Amino acid sequence: MQKLKLLYRETNWWWPLLYGVGGAFLTALVLAIDLYAKELFPNDWKTTLGLAQTIHSAVFTGLLTMMTFTFSTILVVLTTYSSQFSPRTLPNFIENRQVQHIFGIFIGTVTYSITMLFFMRPSLKDSVVASAVAVIVVLIAIIAFVAFVHIVSQSIRVTTLLDRLHEEGCTLITEHIDAIKEGHYQLVSSQEESYPFHVTAAQTGYLQAIDYDAVMKSGQRVTIDVAIGSYVTQGQRIGSAAQQEVEQGIIIGPTRSAEQDFPFVIQKLTEVALRAISPGINDPNTARHAMRQIGDLLRRYTVLQDGDLLVTGEGAVTVNRLAFSDFLYLTFYQLRHYGEEDISVLATMLEALEIMKRDALPEHKVSIDRFIPFVCSEVDWSALNEWDRRHLEQAQEKALL
Template identity: 25%
Template sequence: MFERLIRIWERLRHSLWILPLLFGLVGSLLAGCIMVLPDLPFKQMFSPIWPIFSDISDVRNMIGMLLPALVTMFTLALSITMVVLTLAAQNLGPRLIRNFLGDHATQSVIGIFVANITFLVTALLMMGGLEAHNDVAQVAGLVGALIFVISLFSLIVFVHHLGRSIVSDQVIIEVGDRLEKIISETHDRVGHAVIEARNAGTILPEALAIDPETAIQATQSGYIQGIDYDGLCKRITEHHAYVELIRQPGEHVLKGEVIGRILCDESQLETLRVQINRDVAKTVMIGNYRTAALDVEFSLRQIVEIAVRALSPGINDPFTAIASVYRLGRALRHTLAFVYPIGLWMDDNSIARLSGPVSDFSGMLGAAIDQIRQAAAQKPDVLIPIAQTLEGLIPFISTDRQRDEIRRQAKIIINTARREIGEPDDCRDVEKAARRVLRYSAEWHETTLGENPLKENQPQDS
């Protein structure tokens, strides 16, 4: 249930219209509240600037002048937004458009314009039956003028914000911060299951080895956007069965494809198969696109896409690629908590009920490094930072599997340098950085793993 709510929130958060809609409703509500105010001593309350207008016709005239100006500024703000989205799609990647659409500053500024327009329109409509010298209309005109000034300064702030938002370094920082948050949230949800699976030595079957009688099939085609593991575990516990999933969030499945199997008493299989398949269909969320909130590797690839585009011949910006590598290194530091590629969920009696694949450090490291390394095969100025990033992760690794994956990446860098870099000195520099990774990792030995390996391997202050 929690994962389903996250998916809904993710969809709403990246919708450009939801916050402006709320602002517009607030603007109309504010105008309505002002126009139905009782006869209060407004002259005494605003005595330094009262009377503001000679009569209600002046208020109507002012609103008639402000509305076209507001609509023009609102159109300008939308035009600037479209230009920024176009530049972002060309230089940073179309998958980052969602981040720009979900930017709260952009939504808020557009919302201020919408609120101001709806306020003035609502106030103008409600002035139809008022007397010529109505004090409430004076207050509505004053508030409308103040909101107009706020909208004017908001446009200036908006232009400044959008100017900064398309700078690649700023985008890398913001996407990286969001990535670290997603990694932390994902670990909070599945970290305990990863430890359980590692301690139990849990393994998963291959799809071809699953008996069709016990198979669980996908009910539709698309990406697995999220899995409600806890909810599915509770449903399986009610059936006194055990389910092994073989697919994880982020993977694409076809309708009818095997995504898991049921293990239970053979006498109950015929009855439970329909019920458990129905439960899996409700808790395994499949859609047409991947979601960043429930898919760590998708979030990693947003930064990877920035780096790969920067290394393309049309852009050729190695500095952006280097910044992406270092920011990925900071995020990969947190992925070391994922020490095993499988999760195991227990019921209240510590009986295993559900297991399934999860993203582990090896998969995340490959998702972060492979495409950048391939695109930078002839660029020693990018390969060396990749090796330095791998070296920086060594003090925090927790398992032999993590060490072996780092060593594998270092060996690939050496082979890539020998094959692609023609300048001997450049090749030697890359090899030196990669061999330093091999030398330092060879001195590491696996230690006892606790609930959170990140905390255990943090250096202690002297």
């Protein structure tokens, strides 16, 4: 089930294909009405065969041009996402269901127009529904095109991307916390529990997700020693099991997926911030906004204690989780390195750490307090002017409170 869910999320041609098939079915329905039920419609709806062919020909040509423009615009947006934000953020636009529905409307309308034009024969002395439906679908396509322009104009804004990543992270952590409250998940102390049979990676790639129901069938008990999102190679031992044949429930792919990988969402936010503070873009305010989003997501994450994830059901699956101190370091170590010369970036990084402490467990607060001096460890305080030094010192003192 989890594999199908992941496939549905990452497959981008399902909806356009369904709309195309819908356009073909609409053609069949309209032809049936024109052949057998034309007397049910007013005479004002009737058009000659020649006019109907002209309308459908114009509709097909116009919509094909519109679809070409839409496709070109999508490529421009993808290029912007890759160059200005991060290559890892491309799926956030590609997997947008609104974009897929709009593109599907164009494909369905073009399919209807070209198939209807093909089936128009002299036997249709007058066309009742075909021309009227062509006008209706064109109006729907125009509305969809206006919606597409609005979606693109919003998606190209970096704040919209950051908000979507923040929402994606909030959804993941909320589902995780709810599953723990309901007793489906448990956080247990890390332990070196081993079973007789080795679990190996079926292919090289990233551990995208685990289908717990498939793994736990027949009372299976499994321990996964690597965290979700880790890079594994074919044949690598990634855990152990009480029985054989559990690999089909372990989903490995060429890229990381945010389906069960909360750190991957944080990584995408971090990469947007890194790209923003690069000399080629030089947009520190975007980096500061991304770090505040990171701080809020990790604030939600710090209510969870360290330990492995235990999922129980018919069997049991234990999955390795990254310790919070390591998670914290991997989130900020690049930002701290590339932003060390920008006082505003360092101050906002300290602000993000202060945000995390608001709801953190005591052990996580200790890790954050230990990490705060590391943020400014390479700052040459003696070279700072009075205003910069005071601003950074105040941010550091506030984070340590």
